[in-house]
Amino acid sequence: MRPALIALVTAVAVTAAPVPALDAGETVDSWLTTTSDDRGRVVTRGLQPQTPIRFTPGTGGATITVDERRTYQQFEGGGASITDTTGWLMGSSGALSAATRDATMRKLFHPAEGIGLSFIRNPMASSDLARFDYSYDNTCCDVSDFSINHDLADILPLTKQAKDLNPAMTVMASPWSAPAWMKDNNHMHQGWLQAKYYGAYGEYFAKYIQAYQSRGVPIDYISAQNEPTCCAGYPSMRWNTEGLVYFTKNALWPALRRAGVTNTKTLVLDWNWSDYDAWGAQQLADPQITGDPLFGGIAWHGYGGDVAKQTEVHNRYPGVKAYGTEHSGGNWIRNQHDEDMLNVIDYTRHWARSVVKWSLALDQNQGPHNGGCGVCTGLITVHNGDGRHGQVDYTVEYYTMGHLTKFVKPGAVRIDSTDNAAVRNVAWRNPDGSKVLIAHNTTSGTQNPKVGWGSQSFTYSLPAKTSATFVWRGDQR
Known part of the structure; x- marks a missing residue:
């Protein structure tokens, strides 16, 4: 992922001067968010x-x-990721009481009582925003020992609760790395997936989707790889485009079909506008990819390049659906309020059907993190082990996302x-x-x-x- 931001203060309400009502025509309701500082983080x-x-x-x-x-x-949803960091902070860390956790989940996901987040994109196993490296099968040389036990503690229960609070929720899953034993360096960081394990890795996806679906959380979308080849220092995996195409057509999709998984669609790229030519173009030019019923569209990240690339690609392939699947808040962003609102506006004006931030929650130290992003921020800050232990701050990113998700419903x-x-x-x-x-x-x-x-x-x-x-x-x- 990318370095990112800091956690914010709880918003303080102020009263705006009322605009006098006129005496004819439809009523217009309005909601405002204002920040007071030059970095767009202090919500007033x-x-x-x-x-x-x-x-x-x-x-x-x-x-x-x-x-x-x-x-x-059409709009499909907006939201963030329930990373290992998010799940642990809101769950088994013990930082939040059950009452505080439930109230927080309602403020995040309930369409009426909260901001109605409607799209979750979860890492398949560990990422940079996790406490440590982990996968769902640590034993060579097949996936007979596959287990999502790690997720059963926090990630899956929170995802299920979010789905219960907002039944219109879309859920996506993306891997940062295959299990270490499948890779040529026997490590979760970097390395190449060995061709002899392509089939096993396809089964790994199928087992993940089945495990979640059997527990009440259907997976609507997957990508074959988050940010192909990026990045050293945390869970990640190297690919070349030909290998990614071959894996998708000849290992991933056959495994899904053998398992009867036909409702989960695959999004290609899952990387920046600037990475489209290297990673996306060949996939969209392949009719065996775009013509397959398991193909779902293209996923974009907002860390590099120009958002206009989305419209360029749409104009060339008007039938291909586009999704914004990641852009974190972070310390490197000059003004978080401006950044967020322009993302919401520009991503969707350039055909995105979703707007998805990175980690839903981080602590007051912008962690825990597993290498990678030590300066990210989330929609909420969970205080853990400091003088405000057990409290939750709603950052500017909560409110900026709410300007979209509270009012624009899936299907709009x-x-x-x-x-x-x-x-x-x-x-x-x-x-x-x-x-x-x-x-x-x-x-x-x-x-x-x-x-x-x-x-x-x-x-x-x-x-x-x-x-x-x-x-x-x-x-x-």
């Missing part, structure tokens, strides 16, 4: 509901026009909205017909966007360092 107003306003007739001078007659991709369709350099935005229509406009003030001063929709509009005073989500109903006319 977190998803705070505002006084409703109304549309008024006329659209002259609109700076953002929402047109629901023009539609794009992105609709057209005029992008605006001062107030970046993206719009959606939910399955129930409600409209959602997510907007972020990118400037250092108050902006007053005029939002046009059909023959109506509203104007809103959006303070600096502030994001907004607007929700309304009705028919465009």
Whole structure:
């Protein structure tokens, strides 16, 4: 993974000056998040509901026009990863009481009481955000000793609880490394998967999916490898593109079919925009990959390159679904609030059906970590062993993700909205017909966007360092 951020303070609510209601048209509800510091981490107003306003007739001078007659991709979910670090901190570490853990899970995953996270991407075995190296089968030379006992302590129960809280949840799994004995260096870090174990590794995937499904957690998507070849110093695995293609077609998918696993789709790449030419292009150019019923689309990470690559690839392969599957918060990010909101807007304006952060939780020291990312941050900070032991902070990443997941439901369709350099935005229509406009003030001063929709509009005073989500109903006319 990538180095990342710090944990934040609990948001302190402040009251914004109410916008006077108008006397005609549909009601518009709004929620604001504001940060007070230059690094976008101190939340002073977190998803705070505002006084409703109304549309008024006329659209002259609109700076953002929402047109629901023009539609794009469907939304499948937003969320983060229940890493070993997350599972242990929220579970068997004992840091959280059962009551605090359950309340926290509700604030994370419940669609009404929380922010309704709707996409979980879990590592298959250890990653950099784990306490140590581990796999699901440590004994050479077959997978007869496969066991997910490690996950039964924390990761699977929390994933199941999340699925119970939000039944619309999508679950993905990605491996950082095959078991050490399958690799030419007999180690979880780097090394190449030996060709003689391709078949066994395909069975490893099938057994993982079956084990989770039998415990009430269907796996909707997998990737064959998280971030192929990256990185030394933590669980990882080297590949060449030809080997990855061969493994997918001739070992992974046959193993899934033999096991009767036909509803779990495979996403290719699972790496950066800048890595597409090396790792993704050959896979999408192979009709035996894209034409297989087990193919699900392409997974993107946001650590390198240009998000416009997603649209470039979409234009070439319009039938291939795109997913944002990882981008961590971290110390290296200049302004976390800006980064998060622009990710939500740009990823989805460039066809992503999901927006997924990295670890859901870290402690106050940004760990535990197993090499790799010692400067990542999560959506929550679990205090463990310090003066605030047992308390949970909700970071700016919780609120920025909530601007998407609390209001845009799985099955929503992105609709057209005029992008605006001062107030970046993206719009959606939910399955129930409600409209959602997510907007972020990118400037250092108050902006007053005029939002046009059909023959109506509203104007809103959006303070600096502030994001907004607007929700309304009705028919465009």
